[in-house]
Amino acid sequence: MGRRGQGADPSGTGDDAGVDATFxxxxxxxxxxxxxxxxxxxxxxxxxxxxxxxxxxxxxxxxxxxxxxxxxxxxxxxxxxxxxxxxxxxxxxxxxxxxxxxxxxxxxxxxxxxxxxxxxxxxxxxxxxxxxxxxxxxxxxASDRRSYEEELLRRRRDAEQARAEAERARAEAEEARRQAEDAQRQAEADRARLADALAVLQQSLVPASLPEVPGLETAVYYHTASADRLGGDFYDLFPLDGTRWAFFLGDVCGKGPQAASLTSLTRYTLRAAALHDPEPTAALTTLNAVLHERYAAGGDPRYCTAIFGVVEPGADGRTTVRLASGGHPPALVLRADGRADYLPTPGGLLIGILPTAPIGTVETTLAPGETLLLYTDGLTEARTGPGCDQLFGEDALLAFGAGQAPASPQETVSALTKLLRGFGDGLDDDTALLALGVPAARPHTRPATNSPS
Amino acid sequence: MNPLNITRSDTASGPVLHVVGELDYDQAATFRRHVDQLVLTPGQWLVIDLTGLEFCDSSGITALLAARQHAHAAGADIALAAVPAKTMRVLTIVGLDRIFTIRPDADTA
The missing domain is CATH 3.30.450.20 (PAS domain)
Incomplete structure (x- = not known):
């Protein structure tokens, strides 16, 4: 450019000017x-x-x-x-x-x-x-420049479109994520609702807590093996009149919701029957008739074992207990002198099989410091070893009771709860424990005194 | 968990079901299926041979009672043979030792 510029300059002199002029x-x-x-x-x-x-x-x-x-x-x-x-x-x-x-x-x-x-x-x-x-x-x-600019514009449009698509994809992903979160929240809410419903149903099987019984101490333990926490074991304790209280504990055959519905029927049948006729045998006889009519007659036989008792605390602390059993494992008594005895109820039969079922009965008296224990076979049938036939068993329970006696209901249930936890996976069935007893005469204790120093 | 194995033989007085394994919640349905397929005639004896029974829980007891009902519905009778001591103890607790006919072994006619 410099050269040509100089060449265009008419004042240019010398050889250079001559060369430029030639060009x-x-x-x-x-x-x-x-x-x-x-x-x-x-x-x-x-x-x-x-x-x-x-x-x-x-x-x-x-x-x-x-x-x-x-x-x-x-x-x-x-x-x-x-x-x-x-x-x-x-x-x-x-x-x-x-x-x-x-x-x-x-x-x-x-x-x-x-x-x-x-x-x-x-x-x-x-x-x-x-x-x-x-x-x-x-x-x-400017055609070339225009097409270049148009190309630039087109590319910018493409880039913007790609950006918009990316934005849309991101928004869609965000929406999907929100929906997934909503679904998860919904699932959690459903789970919580189901858990609430199951908890309510569970309370129709066993009371949330036992009522206070004047002159008696009580303790319970309830373990369900099924994942939905609906068990086949049941118990209850309720007043009959001003002086007598009824209690029962039992075990229906089967597991899960079907067993739970039978459990619920059984519990309320026993409560209603006891209010009508407080004799232990009468309550179980009514239950037998109800179950047999409801299930066996319809070709879907279902059974339960149950032990039903009436307890009447006496003025002298000695409490009378009358028990009736339909095929249920015998109650265990922990005596004040350190003995433990079963209270067999021979002749009783699984409830719901026959139109009229034989019921076994037994009666005992609890002195202060003595405890009556009802349990389901989840305790005695708990597996204590790798084999099917290595079960805790009745003899071991009797020995365990003797080792604990004398013990209050709370002490008895606590000791058994600890024992059951020790079984771990061996405890593969529902297990219920109900203990009631007469409080021991308060041992004489020296009052604590503060040291003068 | 040993699978339940059920075989059938026949005697002059009726069919015999030989139960080997564990009769628990998971296996009781298998036993009930076998029983439901049995055709019994009035006066026959259905014998459940429990020689090989390793374990029996409340579901197993229910299955045995269903077999009893099945037999009675056909006018037949039912007997439990060679009941293991542990199962016998459970049957006694629930009072079923007086509901079922108990035989020392399956061959006792």
């Missing part, structure tokens, strides 16, 4: 030729826009002939409608104000009706008095 002559035989055939459009207009001069390049681009343009058309006439509007509102006023404009994008109209995107630069030529004489304008074909 110039080689490349452009005349300034006129350069003007007409330059790779850009040139035109000059009067200040009102009338075209005074235009080069062949621009005429060729637009498909016009010189005679139809020079002196007849205004620069604005060569523009598209949009280009003309822009020219009138922006281009021309700015040019008059500033005297020059560079690189303004406009659209020209070709004779064939096409559009030619161009970059236009214009300079106002002033006279010696500073008055504007004419406008010189250079026009560059």
């Amino acid at each position: 110039t002559a080689l490349l452009e035989d005349s300034a006129e030729e350069l003007y007409e055939s330059a790779p850009c459009g040139y035109l000059s207009t009067l200040m009102d826009g009338t075209i005074a001069r235009i080069n062949a390049t621009l005429l060729d681009w637009l498909g016009l002939d010189r005679a139809g343009v020079v002196g007849r058309r205004h620069f604005a006439d060569l523009l598209t409608i949009g280009g003309k509007l822009y020219h009138e509102t922006h281009f021309a006023p700015l040019l008059r104000m500033q005297g020059e404009l560079r690189g303004v994008a406009l659209e020209m109209r070709t004779a064939a009706g096409g559009k030619l995107p161009v970059l236009v630069s214009s300079v106002v030529k002033y006279g010696t008095e500073g008055e504007p004489l004419l406008i010189r304008t250079t026009v560059f074909d």
Whole structure:
């Protein structure tokens, strides 16, 4: 560029100037030729826009002939409608104000009706008095640049579309995550509701707590082996009248919800029967009739074992207990003198098998410090070894009781609970324990005194 | 947990089911299916041979009672043969030793 610039300078002297002149002559035989055939459009207009001069390049681009343009058309006439509007509102006023404009994008109209995107630069030529004489304008074909920009635009649109799609995918993922969280919350709520429902059902099988019985101490333990915590064991304790209390404990055959519904029926049948006739035998006889009628007659026999008792605390602390049993393991008594005895009820039969079931009975008296223990066979049938036949058993329970006696109901149940936990997986059945006893005469204890020091 | 294995033989007085394995909650249904398939005629004896019984819980007891009901419904009778001591103890506790006819072994006609 430097060389050519120097070459164009007429004041250039010496060898360099001579070489440049040679180059110039080689490349452009005349300034006129350069003007007409330059790779850009040139035109000059009067200040009102009338075209005074235009080069062949621009005429060729637009498909016009010189005679139809020079002196007849205004620069604005060569523009598209949009280009003309822009020219009138922006281009021309700015040019008059500033005297020059560079690189303004406009659209020209070709004779064939096409559009030619161009970059236009214009300079106002002033006279010696500073008055504007004419406008010189250079026009560059911007088709390539336009398509480049359009390509840029297209790519930006693509990028924005991709970004929008990514955003949408992210939103969808977010939505899916929220739905999954909702579903999980719902599942947790369902689980909690089911647990609540099971807890309510569970309370229909065994009372949440035992009532206070004047002159008696009681303790219970309840373990369910099934995952839904609905067991086949049941117990209860409730008043019959001002002086007598009834209690029972039993075990229905089977497991799970079916066993639980039988358990519930059994418990409320016994309670209702006891209020009608408080004889222990009568309550179990009624239960037998109900179960036999309800299940065995319908071809779906179900059975239970139960032990039912009536306890009457006496004025002297000696308490009478009368028991009836239908096929239930015998109650165990822990005596004040350290003995432990079973209270067999021979002749009793599993309840619900026969239309009229034989019921075994037994009676005993509890002195202060003595405890009566009812249990289900989850205790005596607990596996204590790897084999099926290594069970805790009745003999071991008797020995355990003798080892504990004398013991209060609470002490007895606590010791057995600890024992049951020790069985671990061996305790694979429901297990219920109900102990009641007469509190021991309070042992004489020396009152604690604070040391003077 | 040993699977329950039940085989059948026939005597002049009726069918004999030989029960080998554990009669518990999981296996009792198998036993009941076998019993339900038995066709008994009035006066026959259904004998349940418990020589090979390794374990019997309350579900097993229920299954034995269902067999008893099945026999009685057909006018037949039922006997338990060769009851292991441990199961005998359970049967005694629940009073079933007086409900079932108990035989020392399956061959006793």
